[in-house]
Amino acid sequence: MLDTQAASGQDGYITPDGRKIGGVAMEMRNITLRFGGVVAIKDISFDIRWGEIRAIIGPNGAGKSSMLNVISGFYHPQEGEVIYKGYRRPKMRPYQVARMGIARTFQNIALFEGMSVLDNIMTGRLHHMQANLFQQALWWGKASREEDENRAQVEKIIDFLEIQHIRKTPVARLPYGLKKRVELARALAAEPSILLLDEPMAGMNVEEKEDMCRFILDVNDEFGTTTVLIEHDMGVVMDLSDRVVVMDYGKKIGDGTPDEVRNDEEVIKAYLGVAHE
Amino acid sequence: MTATVDADAALAELRSVPALLARNAKRFGMQTAYREKEFGIWQSWTWAETQAEVRAMALGFLVLGMREGDFVAIIGRNRPALYWAMVAAQSVGAIPVPLYQDAVAEEMAYVLEHCGARFVVCGDQEQVDKVLEVQETVTCIEEIAYLDKRGMRKYDHSHMNWLEDVMREGRAAETRLGAELDQRMARLTLDHTCVMLYTSGTTGKPKGVVLSNRNIIVTSKNSSEFDNLRPGDEILAYLPMAWVGDFIFAIGQAYWTGFCVNCPESAQTMLTDLREIGPTYYFAPPRIFETMLTTVMIRMEDASPLKRKLFHHFMGFARDVGPKLLDGKPVSVGARLKYGLGNLLVYGPLKDTLGLRRIRVAYTAGEAIGPEIFDFYRSLGINLKQLYGQTEAGVFITQQPDGEVRSDTVGVPSPGVEVRIAESGEVFYRSPGTFVEYYKNAESTASTKDAEGWVATGDAGFFEEATGHLRIIDRAKDVGKMADGCMFAPKYVENKLKFFPNILEAVVFGNNRERCVAFINIDLGAVGSWAERNNIAYSSYQELAGLKPVLDTIQSHVEQVNESVAQDTMLSGCQIHRFLVLHKELDADDGEMTRTRKVRRRIVEEKYADLIDALYGGKDQIYTETEVTYEDGRKGKLKATLEIRDARVFGAQTMMAAQ
Numbered sequence: 050m051l052d053t054q055a056a057s058g059q060d061g062y063i064t065p066d067g068r069k070i071g072g073v074a075m076e077m078r079n080i081t082l083r084f085g086g087v088v089a090i091k092d093i094s095f096d097i098r099w100g101e102i103r104a105i106i107g108p109n110g111a112g113k114s115s116m117l118n119v120i121s122g123f124y125h126p127q128e129g130e131v132i133y134k135g136y137r138r139p140k141m142r143p144y145q146v147a148r149m150g151i152a153r154t155f156q157n158i159a160l161f162e163g164m165s166v167l168d169n170i171m172t173g174r175l176h177h178m179q180a181n182l183f184q185q186a187l188w189w190g191k192a193s194r195e196e197d198e199n200r201a202q203v204e205k206i207i208d209f210l211e212i213q214h215i216r217k218t219p220v221a222r223l224p225y226g227l228k229k230r231v232e233l234a235r236a237l238a239a240e241p242s243i244l245l246l247d248e249p250m251a252g253m254n255v256e257e258k259e260d261m262c263r264f265i266l267d268v269n270d271e272f273g274t275t276t277v278l279i280e281h282d283m284g285v286v287m288d289l290s291d292r293v294v295v296m297d298y299g300k301k302i303g304d305g306t307p308d309e310v311r312n313d314e315e316v317i318k319a320y321l322g323v324a325h326e
Numbered sequence: 327m328t329a330t331v332d333a334d335a336a337l338a339e340l341r342s343v344p345a346l347l348a349r350n351a352k353r354f355g356m357q358t359a360y361r362e363k364e365f366g367i368w369q370s371w372t373w374a375e376t377q378a379e380v381r382a383m384a385l386g387f388l389v390l391g392m393r394e395g396d397f398v399a400i401i402g403r404n405r406p407a408l409y410w411a412m413v414a415a416q417s418v419g420a421i422p423v424p425l426y427q428d429a430v431a432e433e434m435a436y437v438l439e440h441c442g443a444r445f446v447v448c449g450d451q452e453q454v455d456k457v458l459e460v461q462e463t464v465t466c467i468e469e470i471a472y473l474d475k476r477g478m479r480k481y482d483h484s485h486m487n488w489l490e491d492v493m494r495e496g497r498a499a500e501t502r503l504g505a506e507l508d509q510r511m512a513r514l515t516l517d518h519t520c521v522m523l524y525t526s527g528t529t530g531k532p533k534g535v536v537l538s539n540r541n542i543i544v545t546s547k548n549s550s551e552f553d554n555l556r557p558g559d560e561i562l563a564y565l566p567m568a569w570v571g572d573f574i575f576a577i578g579q580a581y582w583t584g585f586c587v588n589c590p591e592s593a594q595t596m597l598t599d600l601r602e603i604g605p606t607y608y609f610a611p612p613r614i615f616e617t618m619l620t621t622v623m624i625r626m627e628d629a630s631p632l633k634r635k636l637f638h639h640f641m642g643f644a645r646d647v648g649p650k651l652l653d654g655k656p657v658s659v660g661a662r663l664k665y666g667l668g669n670l671l672v673y674g675p676l677k678d679t680l681g682l683r684r685i686r687v688a689y690t691a692g693e694a695i696g697p698e699i700f701d702f703y704r705s706l707g708i709n710l711k712q713l714y715g716q717t718e719a720g721v722f723i724t725q726q727p728d729g730e731v732r733s734d735t736v737g738v739p740s741p742g743v744e745v746r747i748a749e750s751g752e753v754f755y756r757s758p759g760t761f762v763e764y765y766k767n768a769e770s771t772a773s774t775k776d777a778e779g780w781v782a783t784g785d786a787g788f789f790e791e792a793t794g795h796l797r798i799i800d801r802a803k804d805v806g807k808m809a810d811g812c813m814f815a816p817k818y819v820e821n822k823l824k825f826f827p828n829i830l831e832a833v834v835f836g837n838n839r840e841r842c843v844a845f846i847n848i849d850l851g852a853v854g855s856w857a858e859r860n861n862i863a864y865s866s867y868q869e870l871a872g873l874k875p876v877l878d879t880i881q882s883h884v885e886q887v888n889e890s891v892a893q894d895t896m897l898s899g900c901q902i903h904r905f906l907v908l909h910k911e912l913d914a915d916d917g918e919m920t921r922t923r924k925v926r927r928r929i930v931e932e933k934y935a936d937l938i939d940a941l942y943g944g945k946d947q948i949y950t951e952t953e954v955t956y957e958d959g960r961k962g963k964l965k966a967t968l969e970i971r972d973a974r975v976f977g978a979q980t981m982m983a984a985q
Contacts, residue, residue: 066480067480204365205365207365208364213594214591214592214595266477267476267477271479
């Protein structure tokens, strides 16, 4: 990750709380995404910098999740380009994107319900396993060695997210807030350079939200993971993020630090529900 | 081991905990001293490794400028590194002061200021945050060290260190400061302070109990020999480090005997970790045994009919035979065979599930334990015993020898301890473990400990003539008189109430009154499970506590207790005439209980004065508002209308019974 920062060759900035933000990690250039006649995203440009927490906000149907899907490579925009680590990203399959160091969580939890927490998180390590089918089947050579290494990594994440007590519990038996945490753990297990969180705090109570906030900050702090998140809770967004992109009806109507965005006329209009002409 | 052969000569050498560590490193070098579950596996350290870690930490403390006589506060959950921090502080000549990790900042502020702690060792960010908050008013703290690095990157580190860094600097300074450290350790004597522990303080501010090396080491020696503790024993250290018992079990006895201390992964995984370790020596307050039993019973309700029948059949049988076998009393061959079969089918698997299969000695203390609960564990063949002790005694005052175990006594005086009962009924003791003084509080020291070393326990009790066992009735100051001159012993009645699984806590009032009344706290686990099985919906503790069927059940429990109290002529006046079920659990965060979960009677009495008036006033219900403190220190208000019930009373006072 370090050499790519150098490769991007652009200066970062220092956040008010003293964290150093690096150069551009990913740049969206004039992205337009259509589904048939419906324009979900209309000519949007913004960048994501190494080490920052970048939020995308906007009312329902503004195109936030579509934007996240463009970043994750699940959707390929009809117009515009995605520049990642200095190169234009071609059309890719999601697993290829995952290999390039982008991991995500989902708005509707997408875990393997019947599997234990531990096994779910282990699936996040898939791209770090190289043993072939033969070795895996016989549990021979590389296969068992890799399992140990990956388990060690997973255990660090379990410790980090404080879910030791549910390590062996099937996911289906967990309450919602913990499932969300397990999903975050699985995404972290991939050791991503960019972490995408789709409404990590939706449907949580205050305490669960506070915990989640702390974990997101700690992840950023500890692993230096660049984080892009979509969130509805304004308090959370303003506290957590370094910079915010505001979307409405597929258009970008604001971009800047939380304070800048908060005082922006357009943003206030969109959020106070002023009638659209 | 040969340590016991020439005890006095040994004591001359083993003058401090660091000296014990040095001996263990030499004698048991390659045996496991500590285990901690981290990253999913049990990480372990031998005695030799432990010595190296402690030495590195002690040198690191020297680098930071720790002086002899400094106080070092230790705050966090049970982790090997925090135990090492205590021994490292002792090695330097400083005095460790472990604090309760769930104490809020204000409570910590008092203790930190009172002892003038210069150094604080914290487990994690949560504790550091509290200490920083305390630092706004308390100026004595100079250096903070923390163990868990998470979230700490952005803090101002000018007077803060990661413990690992402290140790690294310590190792680097070995040549420079090694000799100084050796000299300081050599200067430690049996009369140096070993540790200072703050009492939880059922009344007033906490007091700092100063315990010398002699107190700790002699007590550990005596009690280890009493129960034949040996190297190779295993304990699980999960009780608060600030509690004297944890210090004696996990440091005193562990270092004296050389057994292994296991630290759980987190508070929530305690029961899983217990099962994985299978300790041979175990301590738990009655509450934990109760919870375990309640869980077993709830799960048996859900088991298949065959399993349930097997369980009830064999448990019924074990109730007769199990304790006899444990006490070595004669049992017929047939019964022995059947018990063996039961062991194969029920007792063994059950003990294994609970993690109690390998237990040789288990203790419970702190509160009275229900006879059914006590018998349950003993009938399984678990050698569960009771002891009676307090911080000021270095735990042990009396304990039950093997083969003389009963649920209603607390045993015979521990080795080296003298016990006498004063005219007033109060229990006094004198022992090698008796504390030196209350720190900076000569007045309290003098009123507790007399010139000859006798200490007032504050408990009323008596010796059973036939057996020589001590029985405790109640706190001496709580024992009072009813308006008609009868004896009033609230604890006696409360304990009887608490033996019902549905009742978590009870507070009985009646001193100088004509009749007794009670507050009841239901047990959310037990009552909640009952509600679930009976399809009764509830959304909160408060709602559940107010349901009519719940109140009916509690009423029947209260009446059963009244019936049993009525049989005791001395205490028959203590029957409960009216009661209510409180709308909230009594909580240490609200100051209603101590951190060791003992009810602060006076505070409850003041706080709920309106409810007490209503109980005596004859109303059927009462509206009340209560201030509550949440875990993060914020305050809120609970509003509720509580129903007051009359309970049937028995015997001499039946004429007063209502309905």
